[in-house]
Amino acid sequence: MKIVDLSRDLYLRTPSYPGHPPTFQAIWKTHEESFTESGNVHGLASMFVSMSDHAGTHIDAPRHFGRSGIPIDQYPLEKCIVPGICLDLRHIAPRAEITSSDLAAAVKKAGVAVPKGGTVLLCTGHHERTFPRKEYSTDNSGVNVEATEWLAKQGVVHFGIDSMRPGPDGKVNSLVHKACLDLDITHIESLCNLEALLGKGQFTFIGLPMKFRDGTASPIRAVAVFDM
CATH class of the missing domain: 3.50.30.50 (Putative cyclase)
Structure with missing residues (x-):
């Protein structure tokens, strides 16, 4: 089996349709912040994403x-x-x-x-x-x-x-x-x-x-x- 990816990357302010909201992508919590705030030994990171339902592919x-x-x-x-x-x-x-x-x-x-x-x-x-x-x-x-x-x-x-x-x-x-x-x-x-x-x-x-x-x-x- 061979898979060909046909999808655009989603990233901060990737080109969006004129008049549609831009795509925002940012760090919500870093590994270091997670470790410091909660004491989680793994320091789990997460991101925040906001976009149109017509974003990207x-x-x-x-x-x-x-x-x-x-x-x-x-x-x-x-x-x-x-x-x-x-x-x-x-x-x-x-x-x-x-x-x-x-x-x-x-x-x-x-x-x-x-x-x-x-x-x-x-x-x-x-x-x-x-x-x-x-x-x-x-x-x-x-x-x-x-x-x-x-x-x-x-x-x-x-x-x-x-x-x-x-x-x-x-x-x-x-x-x-x-x-x-x-x-x-x-x-x-x-x-x-x-x-x-x-x-x-x-x-x-x-x-x-x-x-x-x-x-x-x-x-x-x-x-x-x-x-x-």
Whole structure:
């Protein structure tokens, strides 16, 4: 078995979606403090973390798209361990729309079918090109509504992308979010290291969310697992 980590690091002020709260991470108690204050012979350390439920690599809950959608604590875990493929879309220009024709051509080039009940990860090269510069939050390519509908018709439960939003920045991205609610699928944002999956065929994708009550999303440890 080989595991490929597809998750961004979480650290103090890691790039966050514009308008979302920043990620804070700090020492709550050092080993020395724990030993001095409590006399604990092991001097146990701990940290304090504050962040958005959309921090880092995360999955959007349907509740994020509309009030009728389920929150993340009700999202079926069966949809978090699924077969997946990765498509090479690095030739798409920054800020451009990825169309259904682009996806179909990428599937043909990959030589592997879209797994029903699975996921499709879109390697645009955006993270590799821009992270953690300011362009990371603005210059991504992304799917349009027609491409989102195409993915849903292939039977996926979600799709993922190596940027902070599924669509290009602006109105198209908002419409893609709404389309996901209407189509009963969701998406995963801020993936990384997707280049390592290209040309490797089908894998098992694992991305389990935290159980935030009524949450609109959750950070996940996203990985691709290959049988060796």
